[in-house]
Amino acid sequence: MEFSELLNIGLMQGFAGLSLFAVLLLMGLGLAIIFGQMGVINMAHGEFMTIGAYTIYLGSHLSSHYAPSLVSIYFPFAIVLAFLFAFALGWLVEWGLIRHLYKRPLDTLLATWGISLAMQQSFRTFIGPKEVSPTLPDWLLGSWAPKEGLDIPINGLFVLALTAVVTCGVLLALNRSRWGLRVRATVSNRVMANAIGIDTRKTDRLTFAIGCGIAGMAGAAFTTIGSTGPTSGQLYIVDSFLVVTFGGAASLLGTVVSAFGIAQTQSITEFFLHGSMAKVLTLSLIVLILMIRPQGLFASKVRR
Amino acid sequence: MKAIQELIKRYQLASLLVLTLLLAVVLPLSLDIFRLNLIGKYLTYAFVAVGLVMVWGYGGVLSLGQGVFFGLGGYAMAMFLKLEASDPVTTAIQSTPGIPDFMDWNQITALPAFWLPFKSLPLTLIAVIAVPTLLAWIISFAMFKRRVGGVYFAIITQAVALIVTVLIIGQQGYTGGVNGMTDLKTLLGWDTRTNSAKYILYYLCVALLVGSIVLCRWIQTSKAGTLLLAMRDKEDRVRFSGYDVADFRIFTFCLAAALSGIGGALFSLQVGFMSPSFVGIVPSVEMVIFAAVGGRMSLVGAVYGTLLVNAGKTYFSESFPDLWLFLMAALFIGVTMAFPMGLAGLWESHVVPWWSKRKNKGKGGDAEPAGTDAAPPAAVAATAKPARQASADSALTKGLSDVGAQSAIPGSI
Numbered sequence A: 001m002e003f004s005e006l007l008n009i010g011l012m013q014g015f016a017g018l019s020l021f022a023v024l025l026l027m028g029l030g031l032a033i034i035f036g037q038m039g040v041i042n043m044a045h046g047e048f049m050t051i052g053a054y055t056i057y058l059g060s061h062l063s064s065h066y067a068p069s070l071v072s073i074y075f076p077f078a079i080v081l082a083f084l085f086a087f088a089l090g091w092l093v094e095w096g097l098i099r100h101l102y103k104r105p106l107d108t109l110l111a112t113w114g115i116s117l118a119m120q121q122s123f124r125t126f127i128g129p130k131e132v133s134p135t136l137p138d139w140l141l142g143s144w145a146p147k148e149g150l151d152i153p154i155n156g157l158f159v160l161a162l163t164a165v166v167t168c169g170v171l172l173a174l175n176r177s178r179w180g181l182r183v184r185a186t187v188s189n190r191v192m193a194n195a196i197g198i199d200t201r202k203t204d205r206l207t208f209a210i211g212c213g214i215a216g217m218a219g220a221a222f223t224t225i226g227s228t229g230p231t232s233g234q235l236y237i238v239d240s241f242l243v244v245t246f247g248g249a250a251s252l253l254g255t256v257v258s259a260f261g262i263a264q265t266q267s268i269t270e271f272f273l274h275g276s277m278a279k280v281l282t283l284s285l286i287v288l289i290l291m292i293r294p295q296g297l298f299a300s301k302v303r304r
Numbered sequence B: 001m002k003a004i005q006e007l008i009k010r011y012q013l014a015s016l017l018v019l020t021l022l023l024a025v026v027l028p029l030s031l032d033i034f035r036l037n038l039i040g041k042y043l044t045y046a047f048v049a050v051g052l053v054m055v056w057g058y059g060g061v062l063s064l065g066q067g068v069f070f071g072l073g074g075y076a077m078a079m080f081l082k083l084e085a086s087d088p089v090t091t092a093i094q095s096t097p098g099i100p101d102f103m104d105w106n107q108i109t110a111l112p113a114f115w116l117p118f119k120s121l122p123l124t125l126i127a128v129i130a131v132p133t134l135l136a137w138i139i140s141f142a143m144f145k146r147r148v149g150g151v152y153f154a155i156i157t158q159a160v161a162l163i164v165t166v167l168i169i170g171q172q173g174y175t176g177g178v179n180g181m182t183d184l185k186t187l188l189g190w191d192t193r194t195n196s197a198k199y200i201l202y203y204l205c206v207a208l209l210v211g212s213i214v215l216c217r218w219i220q221t222s223k224a225g226t227l228l229l230a231m232r233d234k235e236d237r238v239r240f241s242g243y244d245v246a247d248f249r250i251f252t253f254c255l256a257a258a259l260s261g262i263g264g265a266l267f268s269l270q271v272g273f274m275s276p277s278f279v280g281i282v283p284s285v286e287m288v289i290f291a292a293v294g295g296r297m298s299l300v301g302a303v304y305g306t307l308l309v310n311a312g313k314t315y316f317s318e319s320f321p322d323l324w325l326f327l328m329a330a331l332f333i334g335v336t337m338a339f340p341m342g343l344a345g346l347w348e349s350h351v352v353p354w355w356s357k358r359k360n361k362g363k364g365g366d367a368e369p370a371g372t373d374a375a376p377p378a379a380v381a382a383t384a385k386p387a388r389q390a391s392a393d394s395a396l397t398k399g400l401s402d403v404g405a406q407s408a409i410p411g412s413i
Helices: A002-038 A045-066 A074-096 A105-127 A154-176 A178-188 A190-195 A200-223 A232-247 A252-272 A275-292 B002-011 B013-030 B033-058 B066-085 B101-105 B113-119 B121-144 B150-170 B195-221 B223-233 B235-240 B245-271 B281-294 B299-319 B321-337 B342-363 B377-383 B386-392 B395-406
Strands: A143-147 A150-153
Touching: A002 A045, A002 A150, A002 A154, A002 A178, A002 A200, A002 A232, A002 A252, A045 A074, A045 A105, A045 A200, A045 A232, A074 A200, A105 A232, A105 B150, A105 B281, A105 B321, A143 A154, A150 A154, A154 A178, A154 A200, A154 A252, A178 A190, A178 A200, A190 A200, A200 A232, A232 A252, A232 A275, A232 B150, A252 A275, A275 B121, A275 B150, B002 B013, B002 B195, B013 B033, B013 B195, B013 B299, B033 B066, B033 B195, B033 B223, B033 B245, B033 B281, B033 B299, B066 B113, B066 B121, B066 B150, B066 B245, B066 B281, B113 B121, B121 B150, B121 B245, B150 B281, B195 B223, B195 B245, B195 B299, B223 B235, B223 B245, B235 B245, B281 B299, B281 B321, B281 B342, B299 B321, B299 B342
Parallel strands: none
Antiparallel strands: A143 A150
């Protein structure tokens, strides 16, 4: 009796960690594509996530005000929209800014920090400084109780499923599609890829935009665990950078594993410690491990 | 005579003299004490910016965690001042007199052990420099010895900034939490809130800043400085020549951390409080833009950059609070896209050639001292005006920095 209660608590805490895992993984995937494959640091990644979250809020707001019958089905459409908005903006940012800075990665970092400041202030000015949360459709609320004393929230399950689909999609696209082939060719040898007729500039732009689009979908997942404000994205940026570096920058599998590890460590330590100390402990642990093993968990064997 | 000229050129003393005059004479005479105190506050950030010029401009390693070192120095000083401010007499109404007020509010009944060294001023002054340096050494030793640099280093330092901020905010009883340490009024019984004290502290700040610029300039002109530049541009070649790249980088990073610590301590003294809002990610990245605006290769430029950005921040966030972040964003994007070498770069690429053209046209070259028959025009005009010398001699530096801007990724092709 005593043990099964403890097990249930452990399971539920672990599941709470899974929601965080989903957000971190989606953020990390976007970053891993941009950072791992292109070597570009995107400090505005968190703000692309916020855009996605605001898109969900917009969907919920519009549907509840103008088309109440659609409230129950807006969510999937809003996720697609979130991807598209973030994708389009990412495309613009790459075109206007990033493509001029490929040879200066540290400057990209500063320039995208500028972008993130501008986006935060835009959210504050045009949407409002208050935190908002969308009204989730009924079928996302509530929980699934496989047995007595064990409640698993449905939105968490949904987010997990979404994450699984996106992750598989990205892995497939990168390893099986034409785009993935071009990306991998560009990453391993840019000059040669150019010489055999791959438009590396277009590849870069598409890659960056897709990474940002995935961040937008991370925003959709984020709305199920927290409310959205102008600075929501900034809270996740360090975590997601750590996810990518911890996993090994060029390895998507590493990203999955490290997102899981970080989210679970944080969630489980949170149960025993104060929230802030749990964060300190998790982050310090990662930084320590990275100091000992800077190449991350799954280092690519390619010499860069 | 020639030896003195060489000395002035080599250490860029002329531009330093102009800066010193501005800070020590012009500003104190033209501003009231409130504004001057504000300038003094900005100058404490300039310590960080000067350190960043060494680490980032010369070393080619960007740190996004300089706020941590600034904060550590600042907190060390603030802890000493706070202990002095909370003597048993003034804190008699507390349930435990003699400990800082925020500890009392958090039901802590005895002074924690790590606070004890801060009862003594000499130990505090040592801690102001030693604590940031030690942390910097640990981080940089672990990273640079494993040949981690570039963006990875930036990410790790940023994570450290987050960790330290969360730690300070979370451990409210020991650190004062979000509010930080407030009500720091006296230093060894000397009231730092009076006007005369503010003047003294301001001049102390200026003197230390000029001193650190001279120190950094001395390092830049020494063999170590040349090696730093070489490492930034062709790391492998330096390594193959038998130098330990990591040691030089560790040294520079520790130097920058120590400077930031001094800046932080002066901040606590002049402003009278210290809080986590000067430690975290946002202030740390802002400090990078100070150096970037001034010119990442110019020590003196970093000071001007710090002053300009902060004056702009104060002005705009008072008058147009909404506009400021947009302006800041434009600054970040504009500087990296259009002026990677900042104000100092603009000075060298626009003002200097214009001035030297004018000079040559007006004087027809008769101002040339004897013996400079084959000197290029830029070097000839260098004898005419102090400000000219400062920039003419950096023709070499400029050449190097142009190369550096293009090959910021070591071994990229």
